[in-house]
Each structure stands twice: as structure tokens, then as C-alpha cells.
Amino acid sequence: MGTGTRGSPLQRPNSPRLRSRDAYEELCQRRGAQQSPERLPQLSCSYETNSSPYLVLQPAKKETVRLRPFVALYHDFISDAEAETIKGLAGPWLQRSVVASGEKQQKADYRISKSAWLKDTADPVVRALDRRIAALTGLDLRPPYAEYLQVVNYGLGGHYEPHFDHATVRELWGLGARCPLSPVEAGGSTAFIYANFSVPVVKNAALFWWNLRRNGDGDGDTLHAGCPVLAGSKWVANKWIHEHGQEFRRPCSTDPRD
């Protein structure tokens, strides 16, 4: 057999980033949503209007997945037609995804996908999504408060290993909204490593969480990953909203743990 790769066992990548690899792999192999038994009574489903006239006629279908860190799934957040439009708009612009590295952006083995940015002026559907997210969160999404919509396509084996969405310095990203635009046949969950749960891809639902605590610090419990896609292809749209300048829309709390 010699020294060739044939017959040699699969090697785990050897990188200092992978301290959380055991948990990541285990979480990615879990099937379906996982309940946290001690919190079960506090987890609920509800129709949300968030005092927004925009949501009165069609309230959001909110499923609270975890309280700490706060993670919620909004079901039927986007329609099939809207998802197809967004995929169509992004398609021609997809490029290998990059990660922030200091001031620069670079490709990384720990993030394998293609992505494209869509401005809200690209199409009324993108604008409508922005309006919906603004209504749900109560936050301002107009420039410079939010990033453009990032459309991401993961092929077979595509993944995003454990990371934080907020920068480690105080240039802050608030909320992550992840909206799968198509079903994935297997794999592709979003895994919360320290919080010890994963959320399977739910077509047309939006996964929301706050990356920052109410006092503006990065929430260390939000370390998360996009699990490898095992069959099919995964499309998501990401929206990151900056918290800086919106302190009065999401004020701090009297509970220092919030």
C-alpha cells in the first residue's frame, strides 16, 4: 500500500480553530430539533406582531428554540416564490465565500460555500424581506445599520466551521437571521457549539439570534457552525444588523446576564 493516501484513514484537519471539533461533529450528527428538558416549559410557539402594523394582518409564526442564547425560528418567513427570486438574483453573482481576516477578506478552508450580496434596490422582494426583518426585530435596517442580504449556497460537503458572527473588537454585528431558501436532503444544520444544540434546516423559516448581549458585549454562547451538507444543496440568506447606534431600539437590561 506504500505511503499513498489509498487505504489510509480519514484525517481530521489539524488546526487550532478546531478545539471544538468533537462537539461540532457530534452536534452535526444529531437529527431533528433537540429540546432542552429543563427549559421546556418556557419554550413556546406564538404569533408575533411586535407592535408592528406591518405584522398585524400576518403575524410571524415564532418558535422559541432556546432562551440562552436566545434563538428563535420564524416559520414561513419567506414564500417559495420569494426564495426562487432571491436565488435567481444571486445566481450570477455567486463567488467563493470569504472570511474576515483583520482588515482583509480571504478564502478559508473552514468556510466552504459560494455567496453573493444583494442590495435592497436589487428587487422589491429583497426590500420586502428587509421590511419584514425590521418589523420583527424593531431594528433599523437602513444603511449603515445593516449589511446587504448575503445569499449563500453550500454544495455537497459545504460547511462553515464554528465561529462567531460578531467581531472580537467592538465593531459590532447584532442579529443573525438565517433563512433557508430550499430544503436540504441531509446535513446542513446550524449547530450552536457551547449551547449544545443544533437546528435542522427548515425550508422558508428564518433562524434568528442575537450575537451581542444587551450590554453590547459579544455573546460567547453564540459560537455556531453551518454543518456539512451530506446530500443535496443548501441555500440560505443571511442578514446581519449592526447594533451600534440602535441602543434605544434594543435597550440594555437590569439583569447583567442579559
Ligand SMILES: O=C(O)CCC(=O)C(=O)O
Ligand atoms: O449556514 C449556516 O447554518 C450557518 C452560516 C453562518 O453561520 C454564517 O454564514 O455566518
Ligand SMILES: [Fe+2]
Ligand atoms: Fe455565522
